[in-house]
Amino acid sequence: MATIVLHAAPRTVVGKAVKKLRLANTVPAVVYGHGVKSRSLAVEAIAFQKVYRQAGSSSLVDLVIGGSAPLKVLIHAVQQHPTKTIPIHVDFYQVKMTEKLTTDIELHFVGESVAVKESGGILIRSLDTVKVECLPSNLVPAIDVDLATLKTFNDKIHVRDIIAPPGVTILDGGDEVVASVTPPRSEEELASLSTKVEEDVAAVEKVEAKKPEDDEETAEPEIPTTAVPKKE
Numbered sequence: 001m002a003t004i005v006l007h008a009a010p011r012t013v014v015g016k017a018v019k020k021l022r023l024a025n026t027v028p029a030v031v032y033g034h035g036v037k038s039r040s041l042a043v044e045a046i047a048f049q050k051v052y053r054q055a056g057s058s059s060l061v062d063l064v065i066g067g068s069a070p071l072k073v074l075i076h077a078v079q080q081h082p083t084k085t086i087p088i089h090v091d092f093y094q095v096k097m098t099e100k101l102t103t104d105i106e107l108h109f110v111g112e113s114v115a116v117k118e119s120g121g122i123l124i125r126s127l128d129t130v131k132v133e134c135l136p137s138n139l140v141p142a143i144d145v146d147l148a149t150l151k152t153f154n155d156k157i158h159v160r161d162i163i164a165p166p167g168v169t170i171l172d173g174g175d176e177v178v179a180s181v182t183p184p185r186s187e188e189e190l191a192s193l194s195t196k197v198e199e200d201v202a203a204v205e206k207v208e209a210k211k212p213e214d215d216e217e218t219a220e221p222e223i224p225t226t227a228v229p230k231k232e
Helices: 015-023 045-057 187-209
Strands: 004-012 024-031 035-044 060-065 071-080 087-094 103-111 122-125 129-134 140-147 156-160 177-182
Touching: 004 045, 015 024, 024 045, 024 071, 035 087, 045 071, 045 087, 060 087, 071 140
Parallel strands: 004 060, 024 087, 103 140
Antiparallel strands: 004 035, 024 035, 060 071, 071 087, 103 129, 122 177, 156 177
C-alpha cells in the first residue's frame, strides 16, 4: 500500500480563537501517544478529508509537522460539525512500530449468499467492524468476510469464522454474530403491515383535524438549545 502523507503545522491558537482557523478552512488537531507529549496542530481541511477517505481509522498516515521527519499516526477520532459534513477537530495517535496497538478494522463483505440470491432472504449485517490487536506494520484497511457461506436461513457467520490477516488478533467474542439471513416476509405479514400503516395515517389525520377552541391559549413552543462540546 502506498504511503499516505498529511502535512500539518504547529498550532498556538487555542480556546475560542480556533473559530478563526475553521473559517480559514483549517482544522485544529492534536497528536498524542503512549509516552509521547501531546502537541496542538492545524491541518488544511480539504487535504485532511482526502486523506481520511483513503486511510480511515486503521491505516497508518505519515504526519509531517512543518519540516520535521514524518510521524507514524492513526486518525484516532474526528469531531464532525453538528449540521455540516465537515470536521471541526481531529485527534492523531502516534504509534510505535515495535509496540502493539488496539484499534477497530472495518469488515468488507464479499461474495453472495445463496439464501439471498435464490431464496429472497434479507441479509442482516450485525457488525461493521471488529476490534483487533497487532503491530502497526500488520494493520490492514479492511478484513474480508465471505457471504457465500450463508446458504440457508439457519446459517450464520460468527466472529470465530473470520480469517484474520497474519499478525492480527481479533479481540471480539467468537460467538458474536457478524452476518445472517432472515426469510422474506410472507404476504400475510406484508398485508398486516399495510393495514397498520393505514390505521396510523387515519389516526394522524384525526389529530390534525382537531383544532383548539377559540378561547384556548396557544403558546410558542420552546426551542431547546444543544451545547456542542468544543475542543481546543
